[in-house]
Amino acid sequence: MLKVIDAVVEFAGGTRALDGVSMEVEPGETVAVVGESGSGKTTLARAILGLQPLKSGQVEFHGEVQTGVRARLAERVGMVWQDPYASIDPRWRVERIVREPADLMGKTLDVPALLTSVGLEPAFATRYPHEMSGGQRQRVAIARALALRPPLVICDEPTAALDLSVQAQILNLLQDIRAELGSAFLYISHDLGTVRYLADRVIVMQNGKIVEQGPSESLFENPQQPYTQALIAAQPRIEQLGVIPG
Amino acid sequence: MKRRDPLFWGGVVFLVFLVLFAIFGPNLRHNPITPVGTNFLPPSSQYWLGTDELGRDIFARLAEGARISLFVGFAVQAIALTVGIIVGLTGVYGPRWLAGPIMRLTDAMFAFPDILLAILIIGVWGLGITPVIVALSITAWPGVARLVKTQAAAMNEREFVVASRALGAGTLWTVTRHVLPHLAPLLTAVAMVEVAGTILGESALSFLGIGVQPPNPSWGSMINSARSEMNSHPTLLLWPCLLLSLTVFALNFVGDGMRRRLDPRASQQ
Numbered sequence: 452m453l454k455v456i457d458a459v460v461e462f463a464g465g466t467r468a469l470d471g472v473s474m475e476v477e478p479g480e481t482v483a484v485v486g487e488s489g490s491g492k493t494t495l496a497r498a499i500l501g502l503q504p505l506k507s508g509q510v511e512f513h514g515e516v517q518t519g520v521r522a523r524l525a526e527r528v529g530m531v532w533q534d535p536y537a538s539i540d541p542r543w544r545v546e547r548i549v550r551e552p553a554d555l556m557g558k559t560l561d562v563p564a565l566l567t568s569v570g571l572e573p574a575f576a577t578r579y580p581h582e583m584s585g586g587q588r589q590r591v592a593i594a595r596a597l598a599l600r601p602p603l604v605i606c607d608e609p610t611a612a613l614d615l616s617v618q619a620q621i622l623n624l625l626q627d628i629r630a631e632l633g634s635a636f637l638y639i640s641h642d643l644g645t646v647r648y649l650a651d652r653v654i655v656m657q658n659g660k661i662v663e664q665g666p667s668e669s670l671f672e673n674p675q676q677p678y679t680q681a682l683i684a685a686q687p688r689i690e691q692l693g694v695i696p697g
Numbered sequence: 698m699k700r701r702d703p704l705f706w707g708g709v710v711f712l713v714f715l716v717l718f719a720i721f722g723p724n725l726r727h728n729p730i731t732p733v734g735t736n737f738l739p740p741s742s743q744y745w746l747g748t749d750e751l752g753r754d755i756f757a758r759l760a761e762g763a764r765i766s767l768f769v770g771f772a773v774q775a776i777a778l779t780v781g782i783i784v785g786l787t788g789v790y791g792p793r794w795l796a797g798p799i800m801r802l803t804d805a806m807f808a809f810p811d812i813l814l815a816i817l818i819i820g821v822w823g824l825g826i827t828p829v830i831v832a833l834s835i836t837a838w839p840g841v842a843r844l845v846k847t848q849a850a851a852m853n854e855r856e857f858v859v860a861s862r863a864l865g866a867g868t869l870w871t872v873t874r875h876v877l878p879h880l881a882p883l884l885t886a887v888a889m890v891e892v893a894g895t896i897l898g899e900s901a902l903s904f905l906g907i908g909v910q911p912p913n914p915s916w917g918s919m920i921n922s923a924r925s926e927m928n929s930h931p932t933l934l935l936w937p938c939l940l941l942s943l944t945v946f947a948l949n950f951v952g953d954g955m956r957r958r959l960d961p962r963a964s965q966q
Contacts, residue, residue, distance in 0.1 A: 500863045502859060502862060502863060524863065524864060524865035525864040525865050528863075530860065530863045530864075532856055532860055534856060537855065537856035537857065538856045538857055538860045539857050539860070540857040540861075540875055540879075541857075542878055542879060551861065551864060551866075552864045552865075555864055555865055555866055555870065556865075592860075595860075595864075
């Protein structure tokens, strides 16, 4: 469904944020992209959305090469951003925020049903973002991404800005939505624990390159590349934390 | 809950009275243009603030001056905002061949001293209210343009604007729905403060004799003509100076208060 072919993104100064990345996402599949900060995960998402011009390579959607024309983008890809405090317009009410993709396409939208589907009361429609918690805002952002039921949803570290307890709720919500909607998910994260919980397949990135990819279980059980092994080993575990004296 | 904001409300009340004064004051009792009594009459029930050196009613002349000052102030800012927003947005979203030069032109405009440029334009164009408005507009728009340019460029990188583009929104959509509404409180506040500056500018030009032409009154020309009688009749100087100062203060207070109020985050606290 989504195909990225040999994508290269170069920033001013010659830094290669993406250095020949090729990957695919099949319909209904959940693919995780993991790697440390600066490995090119977010740039990959921006390139798929057409926000980041490619130096070479291409992005295909259902075999159709994505060009500068992105007018009907929201029907194809929904994006959940990292920081729900920044990714929704603070001057807009919830109803207008989740309606934006439909308004752009000139479509109608059942706002109460959409809010219910992300676990918000329909009464939230009249609220402003500053009247909500981080978790509620992220639910609004998810509702906006899902408004037109796109076949692909990209989540860029959707829980990174949230409290630990809220993180679990949002992850459960994403799981439920995936099951209900049947959309493919591209899940970007540096949190390997959640990746293992969510993803069918994992792509490991380092310095703008894909160093390893494979089915989630086999990659976690038997990582081939030293970088992947280091990433998995670097995960904090309860046993390792030990006892805090006092 | 509304926060107590005495300066803002004081400014609003003053400006409301000033507008009413400007609308109804000029012909409430006497004509502001023609002499209506003996010169230098003291305040009385007939002439509330007395008469000036030509026997004209000071109350009516102050009101007519307020009308002219407010008209010039808001007309100039309306022009400056329109031009400034268009130029500033062109600087951010326009094609490269246009965006660069238009912002260089804006920077160059800052090099001209306001009043001197206004004197030059009026000197070339001739006397009258239109040249005054045009002259003051020409020096007022570059500030707006530069503000809009830097603010819009910063807004453009804000994640909710990027998120809107990621939904397929074009420039027109993001500018009209996200960027400009966010700049509105700031631009309104700045415009209010700038109206004060424009009113001062108009007064300065009238004080110099190249703004509003006699026999029409303006606070600036009233201050100028009252100067020679300063020792014998100080109230002639006091009234226009007081009104000018209070107006400038009020516009500043209201401008600052507006910015605080138009921000939905601040208003909810």
